[in-house]
Amino acid sequence: MATETKAEFKPKILVFACNWCSYAGADNAGVNRMQYPPDIRVIRTMCSGRVSPGHVIDAFRMGADGVLWSGCHFGDCHYIFGNYEAEKNYKKLEQMLKLMGVDHRRFRLEWVSAAEGNKWAALIKEFVEDIKAAGPSPHKQNGTKPVELPVI
Amino acid sequence: MADAQLHKKLVLTNAFRCLECGKCTATCPISRYNGSYSPRRLIGRMISQDPANVALDPAVWTCLTCGLCNTRCPSDVKYSILTKELRAEAARLQNLPTITHGGALQATMRLHATSEQPQDRMGWVTDDLKVAEKGEWGYFVGCLPYYEAFFSDIDANPIKIAQSVVRVLNELGIEPVVMKDERCCGHDLLWGGDVKTFKMLAERNVKMIRETGVKKILTACPECYRTLEVDYREVVGKLGFEVIYITEFLADVSAQLAEKMGEIKQTVSYQDPCRLGRQMGIYDSPRKMLNIVPGLEFKEQAKHGVGAICCGTSSWQNCDATSKRIQTDRLLGAKAVGADTLVTSCPKCYIHFKCALQGESIPEDQKVEVKDLIVILAEALNGKK
Ligand code: SF4
Ligand code: SF4
Ligand code: FES
Numbered sequence: 001m002a003t004e005t006k007a008e009f010k011p012k013i014l015v016f017a018c019n020w021c022s023y024a025g026a027d028n029a030g031v032n033r034m035q036y037p038p039d040i041r042v043i044r045t046m047c048s049g050r051v052s053p054g055h056v057i058d059a060f061r062m063g064a065d066g067v068l069w070s071g072c073h074f075g076d077c078h079y080i081f082g083n084y085e086a087e088k089n090y091k092k093l094e095q096m097l098k099l100m101g102v103d104h105r106r107f108r109l110e111w112v113s114a115a116e117g118n119k120w121a122a123l124i125k126e127f128v129e130d131i132k133a134a135g136p137s138p139h140k141q142n143g144t145k146p147v148e149l150p151v152i
Numbered sequence: 153m154a155d156a157q158l159h160k161k162l163v164l165t166n167a168f169r170c171l172e173c174g175k176c177t178a179t180c181p182i183s184r185y186n187g188s189y190s191p192r193r194l195i196g197r198m199i200s201q202d203p204a205n206v207a208l209d210p211a212v213w214t215c216l217t218c219g220l221c222n223t224r225c226p227s228d229v230k231y232s233i234l235t236k237e238l239r240a241e242a243a244r245l246q247n248l249p250t251i252t253h254g255g256a257l258q259a260t261m262r263l264h265a266t267s268e269q270p271q272d273r274m275g276w277v278t279d280d281l282k283v284a285e286k287g288e289w290g291y292f293v294g295c296l297p298y299y300e301a302f303f304s305d306i307d308a309n310p311i312k313i314a315q316s317v318v319r320v321l322n323e324l325g326i327e328p329v330v331m332k333d334e335r336c337c338g339h340d341l342l343w344g345g346d347v348k349t350f351k352m353l354a355e356r357n358v359k360m361i362r363e364t365g366v367k368k369i370l371t372a373c374p375e376c377y378r379t380l381e382v383d384y385r386e387v388v389g390k391l392g393f394e395v396i397y398i399t400e401f402l403a404d405v406s407a408q409l410a411e412k413m414g415e416i417k418q419t420v421s422y423q424d425p426c427r428l429g430r431q432m433g434i435y436d437s438p439r440k441m442l443n444i445v446p447g448l449e450f451k452e453q454a455k456h457g458v459g460a461i462c463c464g465t466s467s468w469q470n471c472d473a474t475s476k477r478i479q480t481d482r483l484l485g486a487k488a489v490g491a492d493t494l495v496t497s498c499p500k501c502y503i504h505f506k507c508a509l510q511g512e513s514i515p516e517d518q519k520v521e522v523k524d525l526i527v528i529l530a531e532a533l534n535g536k537k
Contacts, residue, residue: 054255057262092256099275099298
């Protein structure tokens with residue numbers, strides 16, 4: 001929006017968190033009453049390996065200012081190799097987004113375990129700061145003319 | 153789409169003339185392996201019932217839109233074109249295709265349609281390649297930089313195709329205009345039923361090409377070629393520039409290239425891409441270009457030209473066991489005529505075959521190499537240096 005300035009910019013940040021570690025890590029942060037900014041919307045996936053580069057690219061089109069993709073540490077994935085898949089796909093995504101001119105501060109892959117509530121809180125704080133520095137995303141589809149696209 | 157419009161499409165593609173002879177099903181490469189798929193039956197249902205019922209059937213997404221059945225039909229029913237039209241209706245009714253690769257490629261195309269951010273896609277233009285910002289000749293690269301990034305794990309390097317195009321054009325003294333912010337041509341969205349986003353891409357690209365002032369735009373991708381030449385006209389009317397497929401242009405100056413080529417000792421067979429062959433009628437110029445390469449031996453397969461079999465997948469949809477069997481057949485077919493390399497001139501055929509070569513469905517001693525035609529030409533030119 002034209003009136004939105006950097007100072008009052010409230011980013012929309014999408015987080016994909018796997019059910020078994022990262023989502024539980026976010027819960028852990030909550031249970032321990034750790035404070036972190038409220039700018040994230042979390043989508044729980046069964047595994048980080050379920051997330052596809054397409055989800056992240058679509059998120060940018062649909063209005064995300066930043067996307068965090070998060071799962072279990074290597075060796076901890078509930079489905080054994082899901083996070084290796086995630087890492088492989090993330091590497092492709094990184095190159096695709098670079099071609100599309102997406103600022104590298106806007107997307108990230110992180111491993112957070114169920115016990116790491118403190119890591120989760122610190123990570124979100126840091127990511128929100130990064131996105132605020134990067135400013136509103138230029139990739140959103142024009143709000144006045146929504147495009148009806150078939151969803152996948 | 154209103155019913156009346158759908159009815160009109162049936163008329164335009166001659167569907168009502170169907171004799172129910174079943175030649176389409178008999179010739180269809182999908183039906184060969186997937187007995188539950190029958191274009192004849194779908195046509196029959198479309199003309200005897202409300203076509204909207206068929207638009208709700210998942211089978212509208214099974215067709216490769218390869219157009220082989222069109223060529224065999226005694227009544228000239230254009231089934232592949234009808235499928236394209238029906239898909240727009242299917243998508244509107246939320247009957248959606250199974251998208252491959254987690255939808256990453258379609259997501260990219262849609263972001264191309266809507267994002268105002270300039271891309272950073274020129275990394276492939278290495279120092280030895282000369283491209284320009286203004287001039288008479290343009291080169292429409294297509295999604296090759298994205299394929300290079302996305303298919304990094306199947307040992308394909310599709311970006312070599314774009315580099316080879318510029319390499320060959322430079323040899324002829326042409327520095328093509330390459331657009332820094334060119335968007336996807338939208339082919340896969342159009343054949344995937346997403347007409348709205350396709351139109352956005354068409355308008356965007358045409359405007360961009362017009363702004364460069366090029367008179368002729370070359371492409372080395374049969375899908376870009378068909379889309380710019382045929383489908384863009386339906387959206388924007390007169391283009392204001394000429395669209396030329398790379399081999400059509402090169403065939404005219406082949407003598408000039410031939411004398412600069414070094415020998416390549418390979419026996420090759422050629423895969424006619426369905427967009428290039430049956431849809432656009434280009435069969436000869438790719439073969440002519442292969443024939444000028446010194447040392448290259450050419451072997452034709454029984455199913456070639458108008459009768460060629462598709463590479464098994466189209467528009468990044470529905471890649472399944474049937475696709476793999478078709479691909480395996482094509483690769484083994486090339487081996488059977490004594491070729492060591494299967495040449496294609498479509499980046500997607502190339503990627504599909506490269507993928508089919510992964511894994512163990514073809515024994516090591518039966519594997520052939522897969523190459524893009526323009527890459528072979530560039531290699532021959534490099535051979536002389
Ligand atoms: S080949 Fe043509 S006439 Fe025969 S069943 Fe198929 S569409 Fe009908
Ligand atoms: S266009 Fe090709 S895949 Fe589709 S029905 Fe005809 S022959 Fe089969
Ligand atoms: S379950 Fe957490 S990454 Fe697979």
